[in-house]
Amino acid sequence: MTTVGIVMLVHTALGRAEQVARHWAAAGCPVVIHVDRIVPKATHDAFVQALSDLPDVLFSRRYRCEWGTWGLVAATQAASEMMLAQFPTVRHVYLASGSCLPLRPVEELIDYLAARPRTDFIESATTADVPWTVGGLDEERFTLRFPFSWRKNRYLFDRFVALQRRIGWKRRIPKGIVPHMGSQWWCLTRQTLSAILQDPERTRFDRYFAKVWIPDESYFQTLVRLYSQSIESRSLTLSKFDFQGKPHIFYDDHLQLLRRSDCFVARKIWPHADRLYEAFLTDPATAMNRTEPNPGKIDRIFAKAVERRTRGRTGLYMQSRWPNPGWENGVTSGPYSVFSGFAELFEDFDIWLARATDARVHRHLFAPERVEFAGNQPVIEGALSDSAAVRDYNPRAFLTNLVWNTRGERQCFQFGPSDAQDISWFMANDPNAQISVISGAWAVPLFQSNRNFADLRKEAALLQKIESEFLDALRSPYAKARVRIWTMAEFIEAPMEPLQTVIDEIGHRALRRLSEVPKMADLRGFGQFLQNLKNQGMHPYLMGDFPVERDDAPPTKRPRKPYLVQ
Amino acid sequence: MGIWRSYRLRLQRKRWLIRAFRKRREMTGIADRTASIRPGDILLFSTLRNEQVRLPYFLNYYREMGVNHFLFVDNDSNDGGLEYLAEQPDVSVWHTRRSYKRARFGVDWLNWLQRKYGHGHWTLVVDPDEFLVYPFCDTRPLRALTDWLDASSIKSFSAMLLDMYPKGRIDAQPYLSGQDPLQIASWFDAGNYGMTKNPMFGNLWIQGGPRQRMFFADTPEKAPALNKIPLVKWDRRYVYVSSTHTLLPRGLNLVYDEWGGEKASGVLLHTKFLDTFTAKAAEELTRKQHYAASVEYRAYAASLQNNPELWCKWSEKYINWRQLEILGLMSKGNWA
Numbered sequence: 001m002t003t004v005g006i007v008m009l010v011h012t013a014l015g016r017a018e019q020v021a022r023h024w025a026a027a028g029c030p031v032v033i034h035v036d037r038i039v040p041k042a043t044h045d046a047f048v049q050a051l052s053d054l055p056d057v058l059f060s061r062r063y064r065c066e067w068g069t070w071g072l073v074a075a076t077q078a079a080s081e082m083m084l085a086q087f088p089t090v091r092h093v094y095l096a097s098g099s100c101l102p103l104r105p106v107e108e109l110i111d112y113l114a115a116r117p118r119t120d121f122i123e124s125a126t127t128a129d130v131p132w133t134v135g136g137l138d139e140e141r142f143t144l145r146f147p148f149s150w151r152k153n154r155y156l157f158d159r160f161v162a163l164q165r166r167i168g169w170k171r172r173i174p175k176g177i178v179p180h181m182g183s184q185w186w187c188l189t190r191q192t193l194s195a196i197l198q199d200p201e202r203t204r205f206d207r208y209f210a211k212v213w214i215p216d217e218s219y220f221q222t223l224v225r226l227y228s229q230s231i232e233s234r235s236l237t238l239s240k241f242d243f244q245g246k247p248h249i250f251y252d253d254h255l256q257l258l259r260r261s262d263c264f265v266a267r268k269i270w271p272h273a274d275r276l277y278e279a280f281l282t283d284p285a286t287a288m289n290r291t292e293p294n295p296g297k298i299d300r301i302f303a304k305a306v307e308r309r310t311r312g313r314t315g316l317y318m319q320s321r322w323p324n325p326g327w328e329n330g331v332t333s334g335p336y337s338v339f340s341g342f343a344e345l346f347e348d349f350d351i352w353l354a355r356a357t358d359a360r361v362h363r364h365l366f367a368p369e370r371v372e373f374a375g376n377q378p379v380i381e382g383a384l385s386d387s388a389a390v391r392d393y394n395p396r397a398f399l400t401n402l403v404w405n406t407r408g409e410r411q412c413f414q415f416g417p418s419d420a421q422d423i424s425w426f427m428a429n430d431p432n433a434q435i436s437v438i439s440g441a442w443a444v445p446l447f448q449s450n451r452n453f454a455d456l457r458k459e460a461a462l463l464q465k466i467e468s469e470f471l472d473a474l475r476s477p478y479a480k481a482r483v484r485i486w487t488m489a490e491f492i493e494a495p496m497e498p499l500q501t502v503i504d505e506i507g508h509r510a511l512r513r514l515s516e517v518p519k520m521a522d523l524r525g526f527g528q529f530l531q532n533l534k535n536q537g538m539h540p541y542l543m544g545d546f547p548v549e550r551d552d553a554p555p556t557k558r559p560r561k562p563y564l565v566q
Numbered sequence: 567m568g569i570w571r572s573y574r575l576r577l578q579r580k581r582w583l584i585r586a587f588r589k590r591r592e593m594t595g596i597a598d599r600t601a602s603i604r605p606g607d608i609l610l611f612s613t614l615r616n617e618q619v620r621l622p623y624f625l626n627y628y629r630e631m632g633v634n635h636f637l638f639v640d641n642d643s644n645d646g647g648l649e650y651l652a653e654q655p656d657v658s659v660w661h662t663r664r665s666y667k668r669a670r671f672g673v674d675w676l677n678w679l680q681r682k683y684g685h686g687h688w689t690l691v692v693d694p695d696e697f698l699v700y701p702f703c704d705t706r707p708l709r710a711l712t713d714w715l716d717a718s719s720i721k722s723f724s725a726m727l728l729d730m731y732p733k734g735r736i737d738a739q740p741y742l743s744g745q746d747p748l749q750i751a752s753w754f755d756a757g758n759y760g761m762t763k764n765p766m767f768g769n770l771w772i773q774g775g776p777r778q779r780m781f782f783a784d785t786p787e788k789a790p791a792l793n794k795i796p797l798v799k800w801d802r803r804y805v806y807v808s809s810t811h812t813l814l815p816r817g818l819n820l821v822y823d824e825w826g827g828e829k830a831s832g833v834l835l836h837t838k839f840l841d842t843f844t845a846k847a848a849e850e851l852t853r854k855q856h857y858a859a860s861v862e863y864r865a866y867a868a869s870l871q872n873n874p875e876l877w878c879k880w881s882e883k884y885i886n887w888r889q890l891e892i893l894g895l896m897s898k899g900n901w902a
Contacts, residue, residue, distance in 0.1 A: 242900045249714060253705035270710055302902050309900030312828040316894045317761060319726040319793060320831035322770055322822040329826045382757020383880045385779045393786040397760030405757035
């Protein structure tokens with residue numbers, strides 16, 4: 001009767017390795033164990049002693065297995081040779097590590113392989129086809145030299161790679177082979193494995209691969225292509241890798257997930273995951289509460305983890321995510337709208353806007369006295385307070401927090417030249433900001449106020465200067481916000497069309513014509529007011545050309561028909 | 567960073583090490599069980615004064631998490647805490663009457679103990695009112711985290727301070743020894759934290775939370791720092807510069823990702839605002855042993871008189887670490 005032989009590479013958690021070896025042996029699988037030479041002799045001897053009651057568990061010659069070096073391949077070769085020589089009934093050899101855990105009853109694996117006596121299960125793909133590798137070394141693993149340890153001498157490793165790239169110094173790939181890579185955990189047939197190990201050219205190949213980087217991911221994967229009759233290019237071992245190429249670890253809370261995987265073996269398991277070892281190493285009848293396999297779920301969970309580590313959550317700034325400028329993947333977490341001049345030109349604009357859209361409409365969030373949240377609340381989502389001092393201490397944090405805390409709901413707010421301006425560049429650079437400006441509308445409240453003209457003149461000059469700087473930011477080539485600017489004169493000529501555009505963009509209730517028109521402030525005499533400013537030597541230009549005499553009522557007084565038609 | 571700056575930071579680090587060395591004689595060992603520390607043990611370091619009522623729950627919380635040995639510096643407690651600690655089988659405790667402030671709020675003492683006992687261990691530095699929460703802490707022991715950090719070659723783990731507070735008056739519900747303080751102080755501010763980067767040490771400086779909202783609404787720059795790096799694979803060359811906010815060498819402070827991703831991080835649930843706080847605040851006002859002449863306690867005492875309620879309509883009630891993760895206060899990073 002043929003069987004499956006297990007080659008186990010072990011370097012830590014020997015107790016767990018012993019447990020797993022016993023599990024394999026109990027199902028009739030011979031096991032050859034390679035213990036890393038770094039394991040102290042006493043520990044090693046105790047381990048060997050512990051397994052001495054099992055005749056079918058053997059130990060192969062020890063090599064030093066530093067990650068990414070030839071030692072791992074040498075160890076695998078030695079153990080495989082021993083396996084093939086000592087156990088003639090073995091038809092498939094399964095390469096596993098000490099932290100691998102069989103998920104399905106071993107009998108199932110034996111049956112599965114017995115039904116596919118000629119198939120080699122080994123992930124094997126050409127470097128050109130898969131961009132898996134981390135660190136930018138794929139093709140170059142086979143053509144450069146790596147005399148320095150990546151783990152211990154990263155600096156020299158990198159420098160030496162850079163040097164070789166620069167001078168174009170390349171190794172020749174031996175004739176007859178095409179480099180392939182894949183997971184180092186494979187299951188090969190006796191025929192294929194012995195062909196690789198007994199190849200007359202083996203010394204030549206070994207000499208070459210000994211200097212390839214991470215040869216354990218390419219030696220068998222490449223050579224198998226020379227001999228195998230039938231390759232299934234996948235690993236029977238479930239193994240997930242993170243963005244640095246190191247394997248994800250499974251813990252007790254992955255139990256249900258692993259139960260639903262249809263893989264035979266999983267790696268790697270945290271040595272202290274008692275529940276996992278208990279659940280999967282007990283007798284086969286109870287081991288698997290056979291549930292519907294759902295391997296996709298594992299993929300999703302680990303893919304998400306990689307995504308979170310590399311891309312993060314858009315618009316989130318926190319203790320472990322502080323992106324450099326330009327690396328935020330979106331400086332805020334969602335779109336928001338900024339209105340400048342609308343609240344001045346229209347009476348109760350915020351109330352009207354809230355009715356016309358689904359958005360939350362605040363008043364002047366950056367008002368100098370306090371933050372004017374919607375509904376005049378002193379605190380809103382996330383316990384963000386209305387203190388102007390706190391806001392001005394870190395305006396950027398204030399705005400990103402607001403947008404983050406209310407994600408899912410669009411925020412709108414008023415912004416004008418009398419507000420704290422520190423945030424203006426940030427908004428201008430944010431593609432999520434929709435900024436609509438009626439320039440010069442700040443003059444309307446001045447016009448309506450009952451103050452001395454000298455003060456008004458001074459204030460107008462100041463506001464005009466601030467707004468002009470704001471407009472410069474919005475018009476700068478760095479601005480990424482969705483900006484619309486109208487002069488006041490331009491806007492009041494046809495106010496509904498721009499309003500409709502802006503509202504449509506806010507969305508949700510889109511495709512509906514505005515049925516209600518915000519009430520525009522009474523502008524009779526405004527032209528004269530501007531003229532008076534001019535006469536005092538202060539030229540207001542941001543509002544565009546206003547005729548001095550403009551006696552007719554503001555045009556919005558008679559609603560324009562097309563916008564009322566549904 | 568230029569050579570000159572890096573040299574200056576090196577000098578600074580040496581200075582703190584020398585200072586810790588000088589301060590070592592201020593402590594006398596009361597119960598020294600450090601001989602029982604085995605390689606690979608996770609150690610917890612803490613300074614305290616009159617926290618006896620909190621200790622039973624505190625020790626239990628961290629024992630269950632998987633801390634193997636506790637090292638305390640007792641700053642002249644007179645509530646029986648010292649005796650209590652000395653009886654515990656997994657605790658070593660030192661006593662000192664010297665100034666907490668002159669020991670830079672206990673940092674010098676702990677730097678010394680960490681240098682002496684923490685080398686090569688994962689060390690957790692927390693106050694008795696701080697409870698660490700990390701991703702998967704409900705299903706995986708602390709050792710799972712430190713093993714994973716080791717495997718990922720990460721040496722320091724960030725856990726921002728999250729101020730917890732009760733609903734209603736702080737002194738409304740008395741805290742009883744052994745009780746879970748989160749049963750009383752179960753609310754927090756979810757999204758009002760602002761941060762800037764400290765160009766010198768490279769750490770993020772986080773401010774916000776209920777203390778900034780209530781006590782420092784007019785002087786936000788004085789609000790206490792909330793960034794903390796309490797879990798470090800210690801080396802005898804390392805020092806904490808100020809509390810657990812900042813470390814040297816500088817690389818240990820880079821617990822955040824700068825390229826858009828998120829690194830794994832946790833949260834320290836800060837349960838300072840219990841009924842015990844009122845008495846503490848009163849004492850600290852006269853002792854003046856806390857940071858910036860106890861500015862925080864003074865601000866607190868001022869507000870305490872009129873409105874001692876930190877809770878607001880938008881306070882969030884604590885459920886578990888997953889909630890904190892979703893809110894963006896901590897992250898799983900690529901730990902799955």
